[in-house]
Amino acid sequence: MDNVVLLGIMAGAMTTGSIVPQVLKIVQSKSARDVSTLFFMIMAAGMLLWLIYGLLRQDFVIVLWNALSLSLTLVILTLKKVYS
């Protein structure tokens, strides 16, 4: 695996991984009042487009992380619906 792919895997682990503490914070506080629904809705739509972009550019790293991020974002939107 070349260094650029490795860097992309690290980059994605951080940007996708960063969503996890936000999920946990909402679950623990049972509150998502200050979390913007619009933020996560537009984010989800954008991630879907990045996923297609990655497929078209055959950039496996982009596809992998955007598929995962999209899933986590949908979890947050569901929690926002449940707790708001």
Added chain:
Amino acid sequence: MDNVVLLGIMAGAMTTGSIVPQVLKIVQSKSARDVSTLFFMIMAAGMLLWLIYGLLRQDFVIVLWNALSLSLTLVILTLKKVYS
């Protein structure tokens, strides 16, 4: 400009643009209690790595949007510091 680049520009406009309502929500409510600092700190570090990834892959679209997203994320972290 080919269609793949255009798709990348749309994708980035959405994922980066999605940060704007979160900034506005914090400014309007003067509250960022439910916003996770850890989320945005790891996100910022990841965006910096994506920016380097984009530079190494010579993917202009990745560089452009991650530079902008990183700036907006730093604004949110500053607001969180001010309002929490």
